[in-house]
Amino acid sequence: MVPAAGAGTRLGGAVPKPFREIGGKPIVLRTLEALAAAPSIEGIVLVLAPGAEGSAAELSLPGLPWFRTAPGGARRFDSVASGLRAVPDETTIVVVHDGARPFVTVREIEETIALARSEGAAIAVTSPVETVKRVDGDFVTATLDRERIRLAQTPQAFRARLLREAYDRALAEGWAATDESAIVERAGIRVAVVPADRWNVKITAAEDLPLAEWIAKEVRR
Numbered sequence: 001m002v003p004a005a006g007a008g009t010r011l012g013g014a015v016p017k018p019f020r021e022i023g024g025k026p027i028v029l030r031t032l033e034a035l036a037a038a039p040s041i042e043g044i045v046l047v048l049a050p051g052a053e054g055s056a057a058e059l060s061l062p063g064l065p066w067f068r069t070a071p072g073g074a075r076r077f078d079s080v081a082s083g084l085r086a087v088p089d090e091t092t093i094v095v096v097h098d099g100a101r102p103f104v105t106v107r108e109i110e111e112t113i114a115l116a117r118s119e120g121a122a123i124a125v126t127s128p129v130e131t132v133k134r135v136d137g138d139f140v141t142a143t144l145d146r147e148r149i150r151l152a153q154t155p156q157a158f159r160a161r162l163l164r165e166a167y168d169r170a171l172a173e174g175w176a177a178t179d180e181s182a183i184v185e186r187a188g189i190r191v192a193v194v195p196a197d198r199w200n201v202k203i204t205a206a207e208d209l210p211l212a213e214w215i216a217k218e219v220r221r
Contacts, residue, residue, distance in 0.1 A: 001083040002035070004028050004099025005049045005072020011206055018048065018099050019055055020209075023216035027203055029059050030102030030216070036061050038109040041095070047072045047083040077176035077183075081167055087160065093117060094163050096180050097155040100203045102212070103220050108196050109155050115192045116157035123157075123181045124196040125150035153196050156180045162189055 004018040011017050018028035028046070035041050043066035046056055053069045061067050070086040072079035080096060087094055093116050097104060108124050115122035132149050134142040156179065158166075163180065166187040170176065177183050181191050199219050203212050 001045045001047065001080065001087065001094060001096050002028070002031060002099045003047045003072065003076055003079045003083065003096065004031075005047050005052075005079045006076075006100075011204065011209075016049065016052060016055075017203070018052070020203075022102065022203070022209070022212045025216075026059075027102050027212075028099045031097065031099050031104070032059060032061055034102060034104050034106075035095075035097060035109065036064050038106045038113075040093075040110055040113045043067060043088070045070055045083045045086045046099070047079045075176060076178060077170075080180060081171065084164060084167060091160045093157055094160045095155050095157045098202055101154055101200055102203070103199045103201065103215055104155060105197065105200070108194060108200060111194045112155045112157045115194060116159060119190065119192045120162050121156075121158045121181070121184050121189050122192040122194055123179075124153040124155055124200065125193045126153060126196050126198065126200070127151070150193055152179055152181055153200055153202075154179075158184060162187075 006017060019026045022030060032044060035044060043064055045068055047070045048056060050071045056069050068086055070083045073082055093113055095113060112122045112124055128146055128149055128151060132144040132146055133140045134144060162184060166184040169187055170183050185191055199215050
């Protein structure tokens with residue numbers, strides 16, 4: 001599942017973020033192609049802002065058994081809940097990956113899926129290189145142990161039953177989160193981690209575009 005329903009206000013421009021081009025190709029198409037290259041991926045649900053589904057008709061993904069769209073919501077939580085409803089009932093593993101992370105590798109996808117199969121849930125992470133501080137307002141309250149800190153990324157993979165049950169519980173309790181791992185953690189499920197490389201960046205703001213262009217040209221050619 002690829003949530004790509006965000007407004008992209010921090011990126012700016014007249015073209016919706018998923019369809020902004022990097023190296024002459026829409027961001028979301030790069031993301032979909034990266035996912036489709038992974039042997040374990042059998043189909044994709046692309047979650048788009050309402051009214052943007054028509055743009056997806058121009059995306060070509062040969063070789064996948066199925067590809068469908070779902071309408072996004074006001075929050076990422078709502079978009080993923082909508083996407084889950086479009087996932088076939090017989091699906092065993094659901095992988096959620098940001099539409100704005102076009103440089104994910106097959107290794108990251110496959111290792112995350114393999115761990116989800118054995119452990120129930122797994123996410124890609126990176127290790128911070130800076131010293132990490134906890135703050136209250138404008139003041140530092142603690143320096144955290146960097147060796148025990150990881151930055152959550154995507155892909156995030158889960159046994160489908162566990163993810164659905166965790167979302168049902170969160171919906172019933174009126175609780176939301178900014179990533180799927182937090183939803184299943186709240187349901188008491190342990191989440192394993194897979195190291196991602198530094199180029200699995202999320203394109204969020206206008207200043208991310210030059211870096212993305214460079215990665216597309218020099219690293220992910």
